[in-house]
Amino acid sequence: MTTSNATAAAARHPAGLQVIFMAEMWERFSYYGMRALLVLYLVNAIGYQRADALQVYGLYTGLVYLTPLLGGYIADRWLGTRLAAVIGGAVMMLGHFAMAFEPLLNVALGLLIVGNGLFKPNTTSMVGMLYAEDDPRRAGGYTIFYMGVNVGAFLAPLVAGTLGERLGWHWGFASAGVGMAFGLVAMLRRQALLGRAGLREGQAHIGWKDLPTALAWCLGSAVLVVAVLAFAKVAAAPWAALPGLGKLALGAAVLAAVAWLPGKLMAPQARQPVTPAEVQRMLAIGLMAFFVIFFWMGFEQAGGSMTLFADEQTDRHLLGWEIPASWFQAINPVAILLMAPLFSILWLKLDQSRYALPDPAKMGLGMIVLGLGFVVMAMAQTRAQAAGTVGPLWLTSVYVLHTIGELMLSPVGYSMVSRVAPARLVGLLMGVWLAGIGVANYLAGALEGLLAGSGIDPYVFLLGSSIGAGILLLLITPLLSRMMNRRD
Known part of the structure; x- marks a missing residue:
């Protein structure tokens, strides 16, 4: 093989x-x-x-990203990464179909939360398993993976959003269930291409022999959801009577328990003593997970306050036709599909040059760009309050700026976790990373309520929090880089 052919082969992804x-x-x-x-x-x-709607949205999306902490542990401890992802996808499919029936709303949301907890951290971890630890293609691979995320994110508002807003809400929810079924088929039919990624020792592939285990976990998930809902109904009155600080303290205690329990019950092979270098690398991941809360708290306004802004304060009429409010959520994935290949090339070129940026620096710059989007959003809000509505280009420009910030932060973060985490703990630490996003999602939905009466505009608060966190992250980048690169 010639040198040029060898280089081309190395540049191809698994x-x-x-x-x-x-x-x-x-x-x-x-x-x-x-x-x-x-x-x-x-x-x-x-x-x-x-x-109330934003609170439900924040609680749902927050738990969707918090449960991966347990989902990663379950994969490491019992199921293996690949089987856990398959089971999670099946539970999510059931949840989407349940959303087609209004009386099952809470059960459906519970199934989606549990299923995503098993699916999300394990498919994300499997991407890293396709590459050697020092493979320079890893960050590019996560960017390509991120394009897959955004093809689905682009189609969803156009298909499910249109069906829901025009034909009937439950048609839109059912179409999401069909999409999840396609995802399961895609993973199972072509899993031979994955090689050993995500399999337990001695396991050749996911097949019919795993069906009883999968069915048992699906049934157990449904029982768990019903039990939690029953407990929540009983606990609703005491919770409402609890003062704000009490709720905060109880929530912090639950988060601490969720973070502590997987480590305490860890599988013997994963419970090996951690070395000082591994402690520093794990601490670096934890610190980065804290910082990205400020990014996602702003970014996830897309499905909450920004969707309501599109519905209520944006002039959506075009040639006598009204654009569905949900369609604005398609701007972000379109922008990602257009720009992700450029960022994939950019990171590869930079990482191989003298101008390489450490991962924390890339992510800090992404937070600052997100904040610039909220500068535009605050201006749009002011204009809409004066005139009633604003043109669609305001939201469009905000989504594009947020997308640039996302491409500088999200795939870089996933790649960083899969590279820095000790191999025996990658599922758990990917769950920790996603749990930080979960906290951010909850805060995104609760933000208006938390700021009520303060006189602070939520968009002004978000531009300050994201830019401020980004600057601080840039300042401590040298320290974080040393921690992440520690080896025994």
Whole structure:
């Protein structure tokens, strides 16, 4: 093989990336279909007040990203990464179909939360398993994986959003379930391309012999959801009577328990003593997970306050036709599909040059760009309050700026976790990373309520929090880089 051919072969990504790309694409179609419709459905169909709908949205999306902490542990401890992802996808499919029936709303949301906890951290971890630890293609591979996420995210508002807003809400939710079914088929039919990624020792592939285990976990998930809902109904009155500080303290205690329990019950092979270098690398991941809360708290306004802004304060009429409010959520994935290949090339070139940026620096710059989007959003809000509505280009420009910030932060973060985490703890630490996003999602929905009465505009608060966190992250980048690169 000539040198040029060898270089070209090295630049190609593993075939298994195609499998995870397709599975994640359809799973994200299902998730973003739900995301596009949930707040609009709660406000316009069920009659929720704006603050209540945003609270439900924040709680749902927060738990969707918090449960991966347990999902990664379950994969490391019992199921293996690949089987856990398959089971999670099946539970999510059931949840989406349950959303087609209004009386099952809470059960459906519970199934989606549990299923995503098993699916998300494990498909994300499998991408890293396709590459050697020092493979320079890893960051580019996660960017390509991220394109799969955003193909699904682009299709979801156009298909599920249109069906939901025009034909009937439950048609939109059911279409998300069909998308999840396609994702499962994509993963199972072409899993040979994944090689050994995500399999337990001695396991050749996921097949019919795993069906009893999968059915047992699906049934157990449904029972768990029903039990939690029953407990929540009993606990609703005491919770409402609890003062704000008490709720905060109890929530912090639950988060601490969720973080502590997996480590305490860790599998023997994963419970090996951690070395000082591994402690520093794990601490670096934890610190970065804290910082990205400020990014996602702003970014996830897309499915909440920004969707309501599109519905209520944006002039959506075009040639006598009204653009569905959910369609604005398609701007972000379109921008990602256009720009992700450029960022993939950019990171590869930079990382191989003298101008390489450490991962924390890339992510800090992404937070600052997100803040610039909220500068535009605050201006749009002011104009809309004066004139009633604003043109669609305001939201479009905000989504594009947020997308640039996302491409500088999200795929870089996933790649960083898979590279820095000790191999025996990668599922758990990917769950920690996603749990940080979960906290941010909850805060995104609760933000208006938390700021009520303070006189602070939420968009002004978000531009300050994201830019401030980005600057601080840039300042401590040298320290974080040393911690992440420590080896025994």
